Amino acid sequence: MEVLSSVQKNYRPKFYGEGGKLFALMVVNVLLSIITLGIYYPWAKVKLHKYYYAHTELEGSRFVFHGKGLEYFLGFLKALLFVLIFVGPYLAGMILQNKTLLLGGLALYLIGFAIFIPLAIHGSLKYRTSRSSYRGIHFGYRGDKKELFKICIKGFLITLISFGLYSIWFVTDLRTYIVSKIRFGDVNFSFTGKGTDYFILHLKGYLLTIFTFGIYGFWYAKDIMNFKVNHTYAHQEQNSSQFSSSLQGFALLKFELVNIFLLVFSLGIALPWVMVRSFHFYFNHVSLNGAVDLDKVKQTEGEYKDATGEDMLDMLDIDLM
């Protein structure tokens, strides 16, 4: 008798990038971005993504990033158009000192913002996942814009009424929804973290960080990361695996202190080396354990072309993961 589901697999990613090579890449990126007055930026970003993906290995195979600079650039232009339409009248009102234009513009700005965030999250996820593959199997995001709008509008409103307290439940809801819509071939994912637990974690972390003059901040950050990772599962047919993070507060403290030391004494030049250290550090603490078998993933996702969301998030400086 064959019992497939009883086979336990433990997967851990490994990073093979080198600080020196990453540095060379970054220098070229910065120089070209300066020379082209920033127009090169999307291409620079793609180069970096490709480097990170190509040097990340799981079970002997590397990841591939399929994105193109031109896609990012067009996405950026679309995002810019969106911003011009929704922010333009407000700015014009400010410059011309026109009250009607100012108030109307402000309303348009707020409406635009409420539309912008979910649209940006949706677009970015759809683009990024569709451009990522591993062993020829593509990732994908199957979220529905309307569903995301509902979650965001509800989240914005209650957060506003509750003076920001609800934001913890809001981001938990958002994560639950987003993670459930991510696909890697026929593998899907779930996030089981609860808003109330996350709130208690934040309350404890916040208070202890104040009482310990910031030192507890590392344990707080560790708790946040472990909460996010340890509540994430992967499912393949009837099999499941759990993501797990073994990050410790003291390890994080040591790691961050060395980073700060490196950055300060190199005047920032050590940044690529710090990036490489970070990959090593976090990959060392994360694993996927259970019955999900990376040798048996079936291809399911179709092709997708649009990079608008990606640059929108960039402009707003929102980090998804």
Next chain:
Amino acid sequence: MHSYSATYYFSDSSQPYRAKLYLEKNRWRILVEDASLSFRKEIFWPVEQIVPKSVISEKSIFCFGSFPFQTIEVDGADFSKALLAFYPKADLVDQKFSWISSASTKSFLALALVFVLIVVGAYLFLLPKMANYIAGKTPISYEVKLGETLKENLLDEYTVSSDFSNALNDFASEIDFKSQYNIHFNGVEHSTINAFALPGGEIVIFDAIVQKMTHYEQLAALMAHEVAHVEERHSLKGLFRNIAGYAFVSFLVGDVNAILSVLAENAQSLHNLSFSRKLEESADAYGYEVLNQNRISTQGFIDLFKMLKEESEHTLDLSFLSTHPLPDERIERAHSYTEQQANFSHSEHLEEKFLYIQSLLKKSSDYEAD
């Protein structure tokens, strides 16, 4: 024939298959084997249809066909070189960036050094030149407006004495400063030994510095020196340099962290100090010329410097001195200049006006003492 060990993915599943890759003319021959060797399959990829996904030293990935792509991962550090040698015309290796995977650590350190040199060079040489150029192109009318705004904000913190100001301007009217600006002196009641010039012609002189003076040539020297700052647009240049410097430094380190920007800020102010020393020397040179042409003895500079030096030795307030460094060489230069000065005379007018200013200041300080 040489083969490369590889892993093949058929695109319908993530099942890895061991494979051997042979480079042939215009095509790749890929021999795929099941892990249990239960099947063998020969696959051909025409070279012009191969899409390189990442070509790096340890493991290179290529795709083939339409979406979803078949994928091959090839092991081996020399694979990209072999591709270039075997298919020189095909676009299988991104040559623009292949140097990154083949270069040595030494060359990266060299690159790092070159990068640092370029950045430092741009900061030390290019940036000041640009700031000076922009300052030079700024219309005087704008400079005057800027100076007025600055004056309003600055003088808010001090008590301006109109009698003292009028007396200073009356004294200054006896001297031709050779300035294209409308020079205006503002007398301020303050115990700090200080004087400074704003862009556009507004000059602020604190009463403490005048009280310490013993003869009118010192005041004339101080005024000529400050007018030089206005005439040579030093404040404007300094302002632009500061803004440009901060923008540049924060562009470089801004995203990294706060500690770094504090360090960078201090580096910036240290650099400013050496910049201001140069400007002071330049303002002195202009000042000698003004005194010389007005037939006033440049001994005023020597005595002014000596007085400031003396003050700095028994006072803790260094606000003036921190921006007006007084190395001995500066005094020596004043000496050598004065030895060369042939044409000067004593001016009764200036003497009279100077004494009037001092009596004004004496009165007000007596009044305060009462």
